[in-house]
Amino acid sequence: MSKDTRLARVAHVLVHMSFNEGTATSETIAAMLDTNPVVVRRIMGALREGGYVSSERGPNGGWRLERPLREITFLNIYRAFDPGSPFTIATSDDHPKCVVERAANRALSLALSEATARFEQSLAKITLDQLLPRKT
Amino acid sequence: MSKDTRLARVAHVLVHMSFNEGTATSETIAAMLDTNPVVVRRIMGALREGGYVSSERGPNGGWRLERPLREITFLNIYRAFDPGSPFTIATSDDHPKCVVERAANRALSLALSEATARFEQSLAKITLDQLLPRKT
DNA sequence: TCTAATCGTAACTATTACTAGTACGATATT
């Protein structure tokens, strides 16, 4: 599988939108990300459900940032994508009744959930305004 | 991508081998995992490089556990597979010179490496003898 | 020395779970 880069890309986009009165069209954003407007609509659509951006159709439409950068965290964005496990590693279920397999799965699941919790803690500490270039 | 279940599967196998004087053939193990002997050879071959098992060819050959269960951790097994990042999430590199993208990548990388460290810490605490059924 | 058991490995396909892209429809402004 190719890696999921949506979080990094959309964080990038939202910061740039804030430079432009908080608005942009899918077309403009797609050019920024070297991709297709449809990809942008999919990614931004997920954020819309969380209330971080809104969209309008028709001429002069596009996307608008609905919250200041300091009120949006990486965790907010991450969760907006409705993620499953962020790991490439999973338990096995060849023999669900085998006590050894179950013990192995239990141990692995615990390690995965501890690491996931740590990941989310770290994401929660990152707000988008931290990505702004320093004004010297 | 489908998920990587090698760690859970091979942990399961090694514990079962310990019940049988520490030996088994690829054929036997494949039956245990509902798979093909070639898949088993691939997985076990990685462990051989770490010295956790050895193999012998010819009649009466097969795989032998070379260390007691309590001396093999999930981290040992995990590392034997020469893993890349265990995450499905990665940074983006659409515009490597954009300071905003770089700041976003830096923040995300930190979160990923903190979570990876936590994952490995958890794996290191799990030894295979912890998977043995309790003798009552 | 022949036979059979067993691992070693290359090559190919299947599966899975994405992301990327195409096409076209819906909506809103002018």
Place this chain on the structure above:
DNA sequence: AATATCGTACTAGTAATAGTTACGATTAGA
């Protein structure tokens, strides 16, 4: 009515493990 813009169903591409086939290399033992 024309055009800009988002919405979305469908298809294609991608990358990883898993599975399969085929065949070669090695070794025990009759």
